[in-house]
Amino acid sequence: MPIDAAKALAAEPRTGAISWTTKDVQLYHLGIGAGIPATDPDELRYTLESRLHVLPSFATVAGSGAPGVISGLSMPGVEVELAKVLHGGQTLEIHRALPAEGTARATNRLAAVYDKGKAAVLVLRTEVADADGPLWTNDAQIFVRGEGGWGGDRGPSTRLDPPTGEPDRTVERPIREDQALLYRLSGDWNPLHADPEFAKRAGFDRPILHGLCTYGMTLKAVVDTLLGGDVSRVRSYATRFAGVVFPGETLRIRMWRGDGRVRVAVSAVERDDAPVLADTVVELF
Numbered sequence: 001m002p003i004d005a006a007k008a009l010a011a012e013p014r015t016g017a018i019s020w021t022t023k024d025v026q027l028y029h030l031g032i033g034a035g036i037p038a039t040d041p042d043e044l045r046y047t048l049e050s051r052l053h054v055l056p057s058f059a060t061v062a063g064s065g066a067p068g069v070i071s072g073l074s075m076p077g078v079e080v081e082l083a084k085v086l087h088g089g090q091t092l093e094i095h096r097a098l099p100a101e102g103t104a105r106a107t108n109r110l111a112a113v114y115d116k117g118k119a120a121v122l123v124l125r126t127e128v129a130d131a132d133g134p135l136w137t138n139d140a141q142i143f144v145r146g147e148g149g150w151g152g153d154r155g156p157s158t159r160l161d162p163p164t165g166e167p168d169r170t171v172e173r174p175i176r177e178d179q180a181l182l183y184r185l186s187g188d189w190n191p192l193h194a195d196p197e198f199a200k201r202a203g204f205d206r207p208i209l210h211g212l213c214t215y216g217m218t219l220k221a222v223v224d225t226l227l228g229g230d231v232s233r234v235r236s237y238a239t240r241f242a243g244v245v246f247p248g249e250t251l252r253i254r255m256w257r258g259d260g261r262v263r264v265a266v267s268a269v270e271r272d273d274a275p276v277l278a279d280t281v282v283e284l285f
Contacts, residue, residue, distance in 0.1 A: 003120050003147050005113040007077030013109040014075075018063020018128070021101045022049045024186070028058050031183035032216035033173060042229055046220075054098040055223065056234045057216040059128070059136040060090065061186040062098070063106060075110055078122065080144050083192075083202045087211040088121060088143035089158065089279075091238040095134040097231070104130040111139065114155030120147040121155060141240075158240055160279045163263040167254035169225050172269060173217055175209060177248045183213040209245040214276055218266050221253045222282050226262060235283040242278035243268070251276065260284050 026047055029035070032055075034046035045053045111125040122142040128135045176182070180193040188210055191198040199207045219237055227233045245251070250269040255262055261284060266277035 002079040003113065003122075003144065003150075004077035005115075005150070005152055008075055008110045008113055008122070009077075011076040011110065013107050015105055015107045017103060018106045019101075019103040020058075020062045022052055024062070025052060025054050025058055025100055028061055028186045028216070029055065029220075031179070031186050032057075032213055032220055033175070033179070034220065042224065045229060049100075052100045053229070053231045054100055055216065055220055055231055056092065056094045056098060056136070056237065057212075057219045058098060059092055059094070059138060060212050060215070061188070062128070063104070075108075075122075075124070078110075080147060083198070084145045084147070086143045086145070087140065087241055089141035089238070089240040090212065090215055091139040091141075091236070093137045093236045094234055095136060096132075098135065099130075102130055104128050104135055112155060113152065115148045115150055115152030116154060117148045118146065120144045158279055160281070163254075163256040163265065165256070167265075168257045169255045171221050171225055171253050171255075173221060173251045173253060175217075175245065175247055175249050175251065179213065179247050180207060180209050183210050188212065204244065206246065209247055211241040211245075214241075214245050214251065214266065215239055217251060218253055218264060218277060218280065219282065222255060222262055222264060226255060226257065227284075233284050235285045237282050239264075239277045239280040242275040245276050 029046040035043050037043065045051050107127045109125055110122060112123040114121040122144065124140045124142060126138040184193055192202050193207050193210050196206055223229060223231055245268055252267045252269050252273060254265045262282040264277065264280040264282065266280065267273040267275055
């Protein structure tokens with residue numbers, strides 16, 4: 001079996017220095033659709049270095065830029081084909097506001113390996129701290145098709161009951177045809193998002209948008225629509241990637257206010273509201 005769960009879980013954590021600049025933050029923001037309209041004051045806080053606010057989801061690409069869906073495949077005990085891999089979900093906990101530039105230490109380890117029968121799920125945890133203490137903790141759930149069935153722990157269920165009632169706000173966000181090509185410049189070079197031939201080998205008609213791009217676009221919509229643009233109010237952000245998005249489509253983002261949290265559901269408008277993000281929760285300070 002290409003995944004040796006015991007070996008993977010016993011492996012020593014990997015720790016290394018990461019750093020980022022305002023240019024990295026600006027590029028990430030542009031990759032998730034910021035800057036339209038270009039002179040809008042609300043957009044300039046994402047694009048202009050003199051007034052830069054860092055959207056918390058930047059943590060998924062900060063430093064090396066290699067997200068868990070890629071770096072987790074190089075851990076001891078894990079040997080799988082990239083074409084069998086999908087990003088299953090993402091959880092981000094923010095310990096304090098992200099600086100617009102900085103240097104920190106990132107510690108990566110496999111926190112769990114689950115046997116889902118026809119697939120395996122790897123949970124790669126990244127903990128990041130700088131000289132002033134913890135900054136963020138990232139959990140990437142990596143779904144590997146065809147690698148389950150060894151009788152291991154199935155893991156917890158992450159499914160939530162859907163929100164009830166009409167959403168408090170609904171917005172639509174168009175995705176540019178070149179959105180994936182722009183987003184990948186922040187560090188996720190998986191050819192699934194750019195190479196038509198590779199996408200076909202992975203079972204898709206054409207390249208798909210990065211799940212973490214949709215993740216960032218959705219958080220920006222929540223911050224801009226319900227939080228008055230205040231990025232510091234985000235405590236944590238979790239989602240399950242329920243379906244693919246193709247460049248050129250439109251996201252429909254529905255939001256329900258709650259007690260200290262926002263529930264979110266995201267769908268693809270042009271495909272009869274096909275689910276894209278599910279079990280999505282933004283916890284607030």
